[in-house]
Amino acid sequence: MKLAGQTIELLKKEIILEWRSKYAFNGILLYIVATVFVCYISFNLNPGFKDSQGYPIVWNILFWIIMLFASVNAIAKSFLQESKARLLYYYSIAHPQAIILSKTIYNILLMGLLSILALLVYKLFFPNPLGDLLFYFITVLLGAVSFSTVFTMISAIASKAGNNGTLMAILSFPVIIPVILLLVKVSKSAMDGIDRSLSFGNIGVLLAINVIVIASSLILFPFLWRD
Amino acid sequence: MKFIYQTWWKVIAVLLVFSTFITGLLFRVPRLPIIHETIRNLYFHVPMWMGMLTVFVVSVYYSIKYLRSGKEEHDLAAVECVNTGLMFYTLGLLTGMLWAQYAWGEFWSGDSKQNSAAIAFLLYCAYLVLRNSIDEEQKRAKISAIYNIFAFPVMIVLIFVLPRMTDSLHPGSGGNPAFGRYDLDNGMKLAFYPAMLGWSFIALWIATVRYRIRLIENKKNAIN
Numbered sequence: 001m002k003l004a005g006q007t008i009e010l011l012k013k014e015i016i017l018e019w020r021s022k023y024a025f026n027g028i029l030l031y032i033v034a035t036v037f038v039c040y041i042s043f044n045l046n047p048g049f050k051d052s053q054g055y056p057i058v059w060n061i062l063f064w065i066i067m068l069f070a071s072v073n074a075i076a077k078s079f080l081q082e083s084k085a086r087l088l089y090y091y092s093i094a095h096p097q098a099i100i101l102s103k104t105i106y107n108i109l110l111m112g113l114l115s116i117l118a119l120l121v122y123k124l125f126f127p128n129p130l131g132d133l134l135f136y137f138i139t140v141l142l143g144a145v146s147f148s149t150v151f152t153m154i155s156a157i158a159s160k161a162g163n164n165g166t167l168m169a170i171l172s173f174p175v176i177i178p179v180i181l182l183l184v185k186v187s188k189s190a191m192d193g194i195d196r197s198l199s200f201g202n203i204g205v206l207l208a209i210n211v212i213v214i215a216s217s218l219i220l221f222p223f224l225w226r227d
Numbered sequence: 228m229k230f231i232y233q234t235w236w237k238v239i240a241v242l243l244v245f246s247t248f249i250t251g252l253l254f255r256v257p258r259l260p261i262i263h264e265t266i267r268n269l270y271f272h273v274p275m276w277m278g279m280l281t282v283f284v285v286s287v288y289y290s291i292k293y294l295r296s297g298k299e300e301h302d303l304a305a306v307e308c309v310n311t312g313l314m315f316y317t318l319g320l321l322t323g324m325l326w327a328q329y330a331w332g333e334f335w336s337g338d339s340k341q342n343s344a345a346i347a348f349l350l351y352c353a354y355l356v357l358r359n360s361i362d363e364e365q366k367r368a369k370i371s372a373i374y375n376i377f378a379f380p381v382m383i384v385l386i387f388v389l390p391r392m393t394d395s396l397h398p399g400s401g402g403n404p405a406f407g408r409y410d411l412d413n414g415m416k417l418a419f420y421p422a423m424l425g426w427s428f429i430a431l432w433i434a435t436v437r438y439r440i441r442l443i444e445n446k447k448n449a450i451n
Contacts, residue, residue: 006318153377159372161361171357171374174350178343178389203385205392212380220373223294 005029005092010102015109021150022045024110028074038083059128060188066122067115074114075107075151076168079159091225098158100221104214107148115144131193139187142206146171146179147208153217156224174189175213182206231435236428243425247271249417257415261330268326269415274422275319276386278430282312284406285434287379288371302368303441305375311434313351316425320344331396340390340397347385350378373425 017025041064043049119140126166130136154172161167183206186199230236251270286308293301324334335341339342357374361367378441390397 094440140324157357157370157374157377160366164360167357167360170353174346174353178381178385179344181389201392205388209381210386212384214263216377220376223369224373 003095003098006098007101007105010090010094010098011105014102015107018110020104024074024077025114028070028114030111031072031073031119032090032114033068033121035070036118036122039066047121047133056128056191057188059213060191061184062126063105063122064143064184064187065106065223067147068176068180069150070114070118071111071144071147072168072172074111075148076153076155076165076219078153079108080152080161087186087225096225097218097224098150099225100217103156104149104152104217108145111144112141113150130191132190132196135190135196135199136187139183139190140185143179143183143187145175146183146206146210149213149217150175150179153221156217156221160224165190179206179209194207201205231438236431240425240432244429247418247422247425249415254297254406254415254418265326265329270418270422271351272319272322272326274320274426275315275417277423278426279312279319281429282308282315283363283379283382285431287376290375293368294376297365297369299364299368299445300442302372303445305372305436307441308434309351309354309375311430311437313348314350314433315353315430316351318342320348332390336372336396336398337397339393340386343346343385343389348381350382350385356377379415441443 043213049055085154117139119137151172154175155168158168182202186206188203189199190196247270251267256264256266286305289301290303290307292298294304320341323344327336327338327341328334331338354371354374358367358371361370391399
């Protein structure tokens with residue numbers, strides 16, 4: 001249980017650090033609101049768009065694309081921000097698996113909170129009837145979890161390879177495309193109010209991808225951190 | 228590692244591949260609507276993916292070995308396997324597109340199998356970009372080994388799992404029967420299995436030749 005204890009301690013530290021500065025949270029929230037507002041203004045230039053047939057489809061896809069870029073920006077910081085000396089200190093006191101696990105859980109919490117707020121802001125600017133609100137909510141949370149697990153591992157790799165944003169995008173987008181395809185599919189059927197049991201297969205694949213990603217990051221991270 | 232210097236399996240590979248030129252092009256195949264003679268592409272398209280899969284598996288094996296041992300040869304073997312695998316990947320995509328032109332009417336029709344294959348291609352291109360972005364050799368070897376191990380299961384999910392779950396037109400996906408169902412009562416197996424085995428060996432052979440060239444280059448550049 002040493003691992004669990006260390007993970008909880010590191011998670012506490014992440015949350016306290018974030019609570020003191022509130023930099024990542026406020027920054028990403030502002031990023032999301034600004035993006036939604038830009039979309040709102042741009043779509044308002046075309047009157048009649050809200051009543052057009054493609055509106056619900058664009059609504060759904062646009063939300064996921066906004067979430068994708070917001071989470072890349074939010075999670076890229078998780079390793080890029082730490083100074084080299086501080087990372088060395090963590091590694092000397094904690095198990096590497098505890099470090100990656102605490103970072104992943106912290107990012108899941110952060111992204112979960114942010115994506116719920118994002119959905120509320122998004123729905124304020126772009127009203128759209130949701131057939132199955134609870135299921136859409138669950139899908140959004142599932143999306144936050146999936147983005148966090150994938151991006152945390154990729155940002156660990158990218159931070160070792162010269163700290164640049166381009167690499168983060170190149171490495172993560174091929175991995176995230178199947179995830180986002182499944183999310184768009186599941187959330188579209190939640191939006192249309194289709195029977196939930198029809199989406200269980202896709203949710204199963206999504207969870208399986210998450211398990212694979214978490215398992216491989218737990219196995220691979222101990223090799224990654226040592227310089 | 229003695230295996231890669233032996234000759235017997237290279238001879239077998241060449242014989243098997245040459246035999247499929249005869250059996251694959253001349254033997255009788257079942258007459259199916261729309262597909263007709265294009266079913267013969269099975270002997271040349273699927274083995275490309277088999278070759279790719281073989282060298283990618285070998286590459287993951289050497290990446291794991293590198294993480295355990297830290298020997299530079301293992302890293303070289305892994306990267307040369309990926310290079311060879313990407314060549315077979317491209318050939319698999321091209322032969323598939325050629326078949327799609329006759330069976331589906333378009334080279335690229337946005338079928339989910341095609342799209343997944345394109346995404347997984349980006350995944351391995353990212354591996355090569357990642358290697359180029361790091362200058363320090365040991366660091367490069369370690370990080371690219373980690374990414375290689377990480378990318379392999381994602382590639383398997385993309386190419387072999389996801390298209391099966393969606394409505395792909397590709398044989399074997401989306402409820403379509405794979406061509407394997409038709410070959411029980413005729414000679415298709417006689418051409419198909421040798422082709423799979425032969426092209427896998429050819430892929431391995433190309434990878435070993437590239438690996439040996441890299442080893443010689445390394446020896447030449449080494450400072451004594």
